[in-house]
Amino acid sequence: MATVKKRAWTTAAGEKRDAFRVSYTDSSGKRQHKQFTLKRDADAYRIKVEGELAQGIHTPDAKSATVAEAADVWIASCEASGCDRGTLKTYREIANRHIKPQIGNEKLSRLSAPRVVEFRDAMMVTRSHAMAGKAVRHLSMILAEAMRRGLVAQNVARAVKVKRPRGEHQKLAKRAEIPPAEHLKAMIEAADQLGDEDPRLPVLLRVVMLGGLRASEARGFAWPSADLKIPSLSVTQRADRWNEIGRPKSNAGHRCVPIGPRLATTLKAWQLRCPPSKLNLMFPNARGGVIDQKGFIGLLVKVQVAAGLALDTGRKDRKGRTIWAPRYDWHHLRHVAASNWLNDGIDLKRLQVWIGHENIQLTIDVYGHLIIDAKKDAALAAGAEAALLA
Structure with a gap:
């Protein structure tokens, strides 16, 4: 049992002071x-201490870890569980740049919801709302x-949120933008014309446009995952920003x-011509390895320059040549597959699975505006009108 006793003393300056001391024995038998x-x-x-002692979750201030130490424990745990390298990089950056400098020295045992609110408010003053929310x-x-490891009794940050400013929801909504049909045809024709120079291009564009693969998934796609009898493409791995092959970022991937x-x-013919690679990749680079991110974007720029769609950046390289930027990135071409599937009448749940989204709400947010059936809408409106005015 914890006790509260009033104690009084006189300072060296002769001032009388008093305070209330809470005394108790912790789970290790040490007096605190x-x-x-x-x-x-x-x-x-x-009351708090007695409750925590009864539950076996109390940590005295003297033994409590700091937020910075808990952050290191969390990152180590994520790494041990096989967390993606890119995700770990993001976790470290947010912890080291935003959390530790602001609140890293706080003891977990002393951390409170009001203190987390102060941290949130300070972040919102010096960072964007999006970054404050992430922090x-x-x-x-x-x-x-830390709770799972018994380092703290409760998660005082769980209920603290960063509200987005009015209108920011619309800004953050990443609705799919589908390139016009004439632009898609121009890119395919350009890729076909460039096929003698780089035979990967005609196949690559078709795989992304028709299979809905992400750029990282296309870069890391291996031939054993292509069943050309059914036919289907099984996404089982991807290439990260460091060109390392690993599993998809989520189970839905x-x-x-x-x-x-x-x-x-097309893939059967390409398989016979595809250069050999140790990883048995469908689209290897010239050395048989993974195409890096910059090179992969470069392929798309080359196609769009040939199609007359690339954007002039207004800059020149060292040889005085125009530096071009893609009008459409690989994600735009991935959206083409989803758009085609919707036009063919696929249901949203199946679209979620095929496109690799973790939840159907994301699928609705990205592709919901493409679900348009003008004839059916007109029929429903006519039926409602007839029922009301009959």
């Missing part, structure tokens, strides 16, 4: 003390891991995507 100016604070702490969410993840017979025929 904590002092408060107000009795109500001491009583509140006594608070990651702090909550750190405390959740693992998926089997059906493809049409014409693409299957």
